[in-house]
Amino acid sequence: MIDPKKLKQLAHQVQESLPQGIRHLGDDVEKKIRQVLQNQFARMDLVSREEFDMQTQMLLHTREKLNQLELRLNSLESVIKHDKDIRTET
Incomplete structure (x- = not known):
């Protein structure tokens, strides 16, 4: 969720960047921008x-x-391979 203070600050910055004529409409513009x-x-x-x-x-x-887990698996695979090699030698 967006912090309401940050949202208000952003709305105020947008309002300040609007042309002078629109900016003087006051709180209604800022409320609408915030909304x-x-x-x-939210979307x-x-x-x-x-x-x-x-x-x-x-x-x-x-x-x-x-x-x-990958290291452990590799270690176990080495042990199994080693055991197989020993069995085939005998």
Whole structure:
């Protein structure tokens, strides 16, 4: 969810960038801009920075676990291959 303070700040920046005649319409313009921005951001299905960082940490942990499992699998495969080689020699 978008922080309401940031949304208000963004709406204010958009209002300030409008031509002088429209800008003087006041709070109604800023409220309408804020409403349009809020609706558009809601459609975008955005995630918060906190959620993004949490997912990034989870991904890094998962990748680390996968690397450990791959090493373990390679080790087990080596043991099996070695055992097979020994059996065929005898």
